[in-house]
Amino acid sequence: MPTPRLFPVLLKATLLLVIFNFLFILTSGFPLGKLSLYNKVFPGRERFPFGENQRGYNLSLFNLDAMFAAHVLVGAPKADDEFRVILIGDSSVWGTLLTPEENLAGQLNSQNISACNKNVHAYNLGYPYISLLQELMILDEALKYQPDMVVWLTTLESFPKEKQFGAPLVANSPERVKELITNYQLPLNPNDPALNHPTTWDETFVNRRKDLANLIRLQLYGVPWSATGIDQFYPENYERAQTDFEADDSFYDIKQNKPLREQLSLDILDAGLHATNIPIVLVNEPILVSNGKNSDIRYNFFYPRWAYDEFRVMLSEYTAQQNIPYLDLWNLVPMDEFTNSGVHLTPFGESLLAEQVGDVIKNFCE
Amino acid sequence: MGLTQIFASILTALLVGAWMRGTSRILSLLALSVLAAFWFQPAVPLRSFDFWIPSLSIFLVVIVWFITSNAGAWKSRQNLIGLAVIIGVVILVDLTRYIFADPILTTTTPPRLILVIGFIFLAGIAITVSNLLSRRFVLTLSLAIISLIIILLILKSPFLSLQASILFRTLTNRPIESASALDLRWLGFSYISFRLIHVLRDKQTGRLPELSLPEFATYVVFFPSLSAGPIDRAERFAGDLRKEFHLTQDETLLAGQRIVIGLFKKFVLADALALMALNDTLAVQVRTTGWMWIILYAYTFQIYFDFSGYTDIAIGIARLVGIKLPENFTSPYTKPNITQFWNSWHITLTQWIRSYFFNPFNRWIRGYRSIPAWTMLLLGQLATMFLIGLWHGVTVNFILWGVWHGLGLFIQNRWSDFAKTRIAVSNPRAQTLLRIGGILLTFHFAALGWVFFALSSPASSLNVILKLFGIT
Numbered sequence: 023m024p025t026p027r028l029f030p031v032l033l034k035a036t037l038l039l040v041i042f043n044f045l046f047i048l049t050s051g052f053p054l055g056k057l058s059l060y061n062k063v064f065p066g067r068e069r070f071p072f073g074e075n076q077r078g079y080n081l082s083l084f085n086l087d088a089m090f091a092a093h094v095l096v097g098a099p100k101a102d103d104e105f106r107v108i109l110i111g112d113s114s115v116w117g118t119l120l121t122p123e124e125n126l127a128g129q130l131n132s133q134n135i136s137a138c139n140k141n142v143h144a145y146n147l148g149y150p151y152i153s154l155l156q157e158l159m160i161l162d163e164a165l166k167y168q169p170d171m172v173v174w175l176t177t178l179e180s181f182p183k184e185k186q187f188g189a190p191l192v193a194n195s196p197e198r199v200k201e202l203i204t205n206y207q208l209p210l211n212p213n214d215p216a217l218n219h220p221t222t223w224d225e226t227f228v229n230r231r232k233d234l235a236n237l238i239r240l241q242l243y244g245v246p247w248s249a250t251g252i253d254q255f256y257p258e259n260y261e262r263a264q265t266d267f268e269a270d271d272s273f274y275d276i277k278q279n280k281p282l283r284e285q286l287s288l289d290i291l292d293a294g295l296h297a298t299n300i301p302i303v304l305v306n307e308p309i310l311v312s313n314g315k316n317s318d319i320r321y322n323f324f325y326p327r328w329a330y331d332e333f334r335v336m337l338s339e340y341t342a343q344q345n346i347p348y349l350d351l352w353n354l355v356p357m358d359e360f361t362n363s364g365v366h367l368t369p370f371g372e373s374l375l376a377e378q379v380g381d382v383i384k385n386f387c388e
Numbered sequence: 389m390g391l392t393q394i395f396a397s398i399l400t401a402l403l404v405g406a407w408m409r410g411t412s413r414i415l416s417l418l419a420l421s422v423l424a425a426f427w428f429q430p431a432v433p434l435r436s437f438d439f440w441i442p443s444l445s446i447f448l449v450v451i452v453w454f455i456t457s458n459a460g461a462w463k464s465r466q467n468l469i470g471l472a473v474i475i476g477v478v479i480l481v482d483l484t485r486y487i488f489a490d491p492i493l494t495t496t497t498p499p500r501l502i503l504v505i506g507f508i509f510l511a512g513i514a515i516t517v518s519n520l521l522s523r524r525f526v527l528t529l530s531l532a533i534i535s536l537i538i539i540l541l542i543l544k545s546p547f548l549s550l551q552a553s554i555l556f557r558t559l560t561n562r563p564i565e566s567a568s569a570l571d572l573r574w575l576g577f578s579y580i581s582f583r584l585i586h587v588l589r590d591k592q593t594g595r596l597p598e599l600s601l602p603e604f605a606t607y608v609v610f611f612p613s614l615s616a617g618p619i620d621r622a623e624r625f626a627g628d629l630r631k632e633f634h635l636t637q638d639e640t641l642l643a644g645q646r647i648v649i650g651l652f653k654k655f656v657l658a659d660a661l662a663l664m665a666l667n668d669t670l671a672v673q674v675r676t677t678g679w680m681w682i683i684l685y686a687y688t689f690q691i692y693f694d695f696s697g698y699t700d701i702a703i704g705i706a707r708l709v710g711i712k713l714p715e716n717f718t719s720p721y722t723k724p725n726i727t728q729f730w731n732s733w734h735i736t737l738t739q740w741i742r743s744y745f746f747n748p749f750n751r752w753i754r755g756y757r758s759i760p761a762w763t764m765l766l767l768g769q770l771a772t773m774f775l776i777g778l779w780h781g782v783t784v785n786f787i788l789w790g791v792w793h794g795l796g797l798f799i800q801n802r803w804s805d806f807a808k809t810r811i812a813v814s815n816p817r818a819q820t821l822l823r824i825g826g827i828l829l830t831f832h833f834a835a836l837g838w839v840f841f842a843l844s845s846p847a848s849s850l851n852v853i854l855k856l857f858g859i860t
Binding site: 026027028029031076077079238239242243245246248249250251252 | 637640641660664670675676680686
């Protein structure tokens with residue numbers, strides 16, 4: 023075989039790379055994230071992929087299709103006797119520092135409860151980063167998977183208007199955000215600069231290489247995940263949630279002399295709660311109530327007392343007006359049962375929560 | 389070597405191969421190799437050690453050249469220029485301290501110039517003294533070999549490395565609580581020491597041809613093969629250096645193919661497999677036998693693609709400058725027995741050990757006529773593989789890995805002798821089946837051996853092996 027010549031080879035290789043690079047733009051509308059080995063080769067994950075530590079066999083990627091495709095919910099055919107409950111929320115629902123068995127979904131499933139004469143199976147669709155818009159985005163997608171009930175755990179930190187586009191999953195999903203804004207008539211700007219609108223150049227293979235690498239890495243992590251059942255790195259030591267605070271009563275740009283309702287994104291919650299006929303139970307999730315320094319001013323690192331108290335009143339009035347099932351569990355868990363944040367619970371704290379939420383699910387048909 | 393360093397190496401090799409001829413090519417390669425010794429050196433917690441460690445490598449190279457070269461060879465123009473290039477590069481690297489705000493060739497700011505000049509001065513004295521000694525005492529060469537082995541032992545033994553780190557920290561008034569065996573990460577010393585020992589030993593036996601300082605130094609710290617081999621032979625390497633070389637299109641293509649294959653093996657296959665390959669953490673986390681095998685297979689292929697990928701890259705880059713480095717791997721996992729596996733896995737290390745240990749050891753042990761032949765063979769195989777294990781690290785697990793293979797080689801040799809006269813398979817289909825069976829058996833034998841290699845303790849290795857066979 024004659025030896026190929028160098029320059030024609032280089033030229034052809036360069037041309038092929040350029041052509042491939044630009045042809046790749048055509049795949050921009052194709053949901054690559056849906057191509058997944060999870061639920062086919064590997065068991066689906068009990069919670070969404072999230073994490074930055076290789077020792078957790080997990081990674082954060084901002085592709086909702088890939089996140090759902092890796093989730094056990096997508097691969098679980100709904101049995102006739104299954105009462106499917108999906109849990110929406112932030113990192114406290116996802117279960118930071120908790121194993122899949124210890125978090126809320128795991129504890130609800132271990133209770134083996136039934137509702138409406140069916141077996142309750144709870145699915146963890148919590149995702150770290152606190153933003154109502156992110157939660158609405160996940161809820162909107164989750165409704166495709168035949169839930170019988172949604173339990174939406176939330177907290178004041180999700181509500182500030184400036185936080186809505188701040189979650190990386192939201193910022194990197196401008197098309198989905200646009201759809202949400204249109205479908206739910208949200209008073210948000212779809213061209214907000216906080217959203218990463220990709221240009222054509224951004225859609226080339228070279229520029230999307232990191233996204234693609236993350237998709238592939240997620241599939242590769244399917245092996246250690248299947249082999250170990252571990253999806254999070256559990257450090258031996260971590261810094262406990264703060265209980266002493268500065269004498270600071272501020273909460274974002276929220277002003278005390280203006281009605282809280284006008285200053286928060288209650289409309290996003292409202293859109294989500296009215297998105298479907300499927301019953302949605304709203305839970306004001308437990309927070310750390312500190313007795314440390316300046317605890318007369320702040321409940322915890324996140325919340326000054328005045329803002330949180332007003333928030334509870336607002337949520338209570340709103341759910342009553344709208345006739346929405348509501349559980350205010352803000353002070354359910356003692357201070358010592360929080361881990362590294364004012365909303366992250368220990369397994370015992372989680373069991374207290376699971377008991378309350380389980381009761382609501384159990385008694386739902388009654 | 390990271391991707392940046394690999395691409396910089398490719399680019400400079402292309403420039404040297406295309407434009408440099410004769411002596412200027414050799415000197416360019418020398419300068420680049422010395423520079424690379426500094427640039428490739430990983431960060432170490434001890435202050436300025438990322439500068440001093442490569443400096444010591446260069447010092448060892450120069451001192452070994454002085455004591456192995458002919459008397460007065462250093463006075464030749466070529467060698468003086470070589471020495472000037474080496475010193476010039478070391479000073480140039482140090483001068484970056486004064487030119488750039490942040491270090492560019494070293495991971496931390498290099499030491500003050502006066503210290504470097506002092507080091508060069510002391511190195512000069514040490515070289516002069518050892519040069520004089522080597523002319524008078526034959527033992528100097530043996531002492532040099534022993535010194536290199538001692539340094540290698542210290543670096544390869546976690547305990548001794550830690551003690552050395554504590555010593556250095558004490559001498560430099562740094563907290564000893566943070567001392568670690570990783571404080572003395574010496575880039576490529578396993579390869580540098582084996583190249584130097586080969587030269588010293590060949591000098592002792594009168595087999596070493598005369599090499600100029602630029603040829604010798606380039607051979608030992610040749611930048612493509614500095615961090616992961618292969619271990620070439622000095623005379624073969626010098627032969628390539630001396631040949632007139634002009635980089636042709638064909639040569640560029642062949643080198644390019646090899647580099648691309650190497651990059652794919654290392655940065656796509658090996659790095660992907662690394663996410664799921666056996667390690668100390670996974671060893672205790674994996675729940676079932678089936679998954680444990682998958683994790684072990686992942687490690688088995690990861691280590692192959694990683695190492696052979698780096699070798700391909702080194703061979704490809706070297707080819708761009710006219711050096712044909714020896715092959716290190718020839719499809720080892722497709723070999724039908726463990727002897728053939730070791731003839732195709734890390735070939736240059738195996739050949740080195742065979743030349744400088746196994747053959748002399750066998751000659752020596754044959755002197756004891758009372759020892760049965762099979763015992764001689766067993767001792768020879770075990771000792772050789774024990775040594776290969778130690779070369780990777782002075783730990784119980786590396787020794788177990790070596791013994792595992794030593795026993796494997798011995799059993800395979802005995803079986804082969806036994807089967808040769810008693811089992812004749814003439815049916816081609818049966819022969820094929822036998823060969824496939826042999827490949828599978830050899831592959832799994834090597835894979836099980838990796839359990840010791842991948843893990844840090846015999847207890848966890850045993851647990852993994854038990855789990856692999858469904859016993860726990």
